[in-house]
Amino acid sequence: MEYSLNPLESPDLARPDTASREALVLPQAVLWDMDGTLVDTEPYWIAAEHELVEAHGGTWSHEQAMQMVGNALPESARVLQAAGVDLASEQIIDFLISRVIEQVRVEVPWQPGALALLAELSEHGVPCALVTMSYRALAEPVVELAPPGSFVTLVCGDDVTHGKPHPEPYLLAAERLGVDVTRCVAIEDSPTGIASARAAGAATLGVEAVVPVPVLPGLSRTPSLARLDVDGLARILAGDVIDLFQD
Incomplete structure (x- = not known):
């Protein structure tokens, strides 16, 4: 598979046809960026x-x-x-x-809606990984202050040879979880991180923090995690493109 490392390019990802609510399947895992996405650092x-x-x-x-x-x-x-x-x-x-x-x-500046979404994913048995370019010295204290059991594994900047926008961080997270990355949803806030997740093959949600989330074919976008729930993530995995900036 060829990977695009340009944050503004969109790989041609094969996604399932849009599913009805009754047919929605939960992601095998949700892969979270940290800075700007999970916490407003x-x-x-x-x-x-x-x-x-x-x-x-x-x-x-x-x-x-x-x-x-x-x-x-x-x-x-x-x-x-x-x-x-x-x-x-x-x-x-x-x-x-x-x-x-x-x-x-x-103070851990949790992004609005982040803790609620983590709790809902935990209730539904969907594992989460933290995929961040911050080093483990910073990522571990954030995870320790999250609700217990929120994250099964961490992939940090000092764990990888190639950082974002390369797909390695997301591919490694899926490998550590034992899941298919194309059956996962990644949550990102930056063009660089979005490029990494999409190059790896994950369905991707862009959450606006300090930089605009680009409009790209197949990319779901929201101004806040508070507007998304587990059903919304399942819809993204099924092929829906959710753009809450258009509401």
């Missing part, structure tokens, strides 16, 4: 980026910060080095993660 990352660049005598714009959303951390480190941060990649990553962890330990 993007402002924490952006504040850490500003702090670091300014400490090294540079300036950091809103536009530059938006271009970083969804990036693998090594790529973000390269961008910050180009902006004047005179540190090794590992030092930049450690600084950013430590700053975000400090904020998360004060």
Whole structure:
């Protein structure tokens, strides 16, 4: 299978025909992005980026910060080095993660509807995986503060060779869960993450956080997780394209 790594390209995924409500089948698993999707931590990352660049005598714009959303951390480190941060990649990553962890330990900013949807998936026996480009040092504290049993496994940025938009993170999550990725629903907020999930073959829901969710053939979109339930995810898996921005 050839993978498209362009966040604005849509692979031609074979989906089942739209099903009636009675025929809906639940996803084998739901694969969640973390930053911006499950928790509203993007402002924490952006504040850490500003702090670091300014400490090294540079300036950091809103536009530059938006271009970083969804990036693998090594790529973000390269961008910050180009902006004047005179540190090794590992030092930049450690600084950013430590700053975000400090904020998360004060308060986990769950996105509206996230905890309710996790609870409903648990009630229906649908396993969940966290698929994030944040490193395990940050992802584990977030999972620990989620309702017990919310996530069966984590795939983090330091677990993979190729970060998003490459499909590896989502393929690895499905492998660890022992499920068919094409029978899963991925929930993402960034064009980079959406590209990763779709390239892997997962039915994908884009949730708008700090960057717009692109309009792409076959991509479902919502302004908030609070507007989706398990039936909605089953409809997405069945081939429905749900666009709640059009309501």
